[in-house]
Amino acid sequence: MSTTDTGTETEPESTGTETAAWSTDPYADALRAGRGPLFLRRTDGWLLPLDVERWCARADAADLSALHRCEGAVLDIGCGPGRLVAALAARGRPALGVDVNEAAVERTLRLGGTALRRSVFDPLPGEGRWGTVLLMDGNIGIGGDPAGLLRRVGGLLAHGGLIIAETAPVDIDERVRVRVDDGRHPPPGATGSPFPWARLGTPALLRYGRALGWYPVDQWEAAGRPFVALRRSTARVTRQSAEHANSAAVTSSQRARDPSDDRAAYGS
Numbered sequence: 001m002s003t004t005d006t007g008t009e010t011e012p013e014s015t016g017t018e019t020a021a022w023s024t025d026p027y028a029d030a031l032r033a034g035r036g037p038l039f040l041r042r043t044d045g046w047l048l049p050l051d052v053e054r055w056c057a058r059a060d061a062a063d064l065s066a067l068h069r070c071e072g073a074v075l076d077i078g079c080g081p082g083r084l085v086a087a088l089a090a091r092g093r094p095a096l097g098v099d100v101n102e103a104a105v106e107r108t109l110r111l112g113g114t115a116l117r118r119s120v121f122d123p124l125p126g127e128g129r130w131g132t133v134l135l136m137d138g139n140i141g142i143g144g145d146p147a148g149l150l151r152r153v154g155g156l157l158a159h160g161g162l163i164i165a166e167t168a169p170v171d172i173d174e175r176v177r178v179r180v181d182d183g184r185h186p187p188p189g190a191t192g193s194p195f196p197w198a199r200l201g202t203p204a205l206l207r208y209g210r211a212l213g214w215y216p217v218d219q220w221e222a223a224g225r226p227f228v229a230l231r232r233s234t235a236r237v238t239r240q241s242a243e244h245a246n247s248a249a250v251t252s253s254q255r256a257r258d259p260s261d262d263r264a265a266y267g268s
Contacts, residue, residue, distance in 0.1 A: 026182035028103035031056065031081050041181040043194060048178070055080045055137060056107075059087035062222035063136070066164050067091075069218060069229055072131015075156060077120045078139035082108025089113050098124060120152060129158050135165040144175050144196025146208045154212070154232065163214065163230040165205060173204035202226050 030038045034056040039047040054060070059067065067087055072094075076085050079097025085108055088095035097108050097115035108115035118124060120142060133153045135142075143149050153163055177194035200208070206216060209230050218229040 026184075027180050028101060030182065031101065031103040031107055034081075037183050039181045039183060040178040040197060042176050042178050047181070047183075048199075051137070055083065057083065059083045060223065062225045063087065065220065065222040066134070066136065066166070066227050069162075069164060070132040070134070071162050072158065073126065073129070074132045074134060075124070075126075075130045076134040076136070077153070078135070078137070078142055079108055079113075079115055080104050080137065082111045082113045082115060084134060084136060085113030085115060086111035096125065120149070120156075124156060127156055130156050130161060131158060132162045132164060133157055135163065137166060138168070138199065140165050140167065140200050140205060141198040144177075144198050146198050146200055146205065147212060150208060150212050150214060154214075157232075160231065162217070165228050165230070167202045167205050167226045167228060168199050169201075169224060169226055171201040171203055172199050173201070173207075174199040202228055205230075 026038060030036055030050075030052045034053065036050065036052040038050040038052050040050065041047050063084060064087070067084065070088070070093065074085075074088055074093060074095040076088075076095060076097040079085050079099045080101075081104055082097055085095045085097040089112055095113065097105075097113055098118045098120060099105055099108070099115060100117065100119050102117055105115045105117045116125075133156055135149075135153070140146055140149065150163070157163070175196065175198045178197045179194050202219065205228055209215065213233045214230040215233055216228055217231045218227075220227055
């Protein structure tokens with residue numbers, strides 16, 4: 001098992017290999033079929049089963065326990081086949097899913113949801129204005145750098161916005177390299193280049209979050225699945241906003257303001 005210090009401040013690795021891996025045929029085929037088997041295979045051969053059947057079903061009671069806590073417009077990072085985005089849309093809540101896999105986006109659209117084929121680290125609509133960001137089904141592991149992902153999510157959320165994350169049901173803080181594997185392709189795991197991934201239990205997520213000013217406002221378990229809702233500390237946000245304002249004032253006094261304005265909100 002490979003672990004790292006929670007104080008790491010490096011940015012996530014390039015998501016190029018990760019995007020390619022999640023776009024491979026085994027993953028796309030599993031989503032189109034609505035069933036596995038599908039795994040993440042560590043470089044030491046250990047397999048993490050992926051619950052494709054649940055992902056491709058309707059949102060269940062555990063999912064709904066998280067969706068009921070959402071605030072404002074919702075961004076579902078790594079939306080997969082779209083059950084959560086579709087459930088939110090059916091309830092009249094504005095929601096957007098993003099996923100790097102074309103089959104995932106296609107299925108989300110067929111279910112009546114809205115989705116883009118994009119990585120969370122790509123430019124996204126409505127940056128800085130989302131009410132809630134979802135990191136479900138282990139997606140806190142995207143990029144293999146939880147701190148980097150939390151920083152990125154912080155830039156997507158509006159002031160006071162909410163992160164709802166599903167954590168591993170064990171106390172773990174693991175950062176590894178994995179491949180997507182359906183168990184049928186010899187040699188095992190030969191479905192693309194390894195990419196970085198992380199697995200976090202709730203204690204590890206809370207440690208990473210607190211280091212960046214995110215604090216739990218709710219923790220619960222449903223059907224054996226643990227969830228955490230995080231909100232950034234008001235004091236930290238206020239201080240950062242003041243520092244940003246002071247910096248902007250100094251900058252504007254030194255040079256002309258850039259006339260370009262990227263304010264395209266979701267739905268525009």
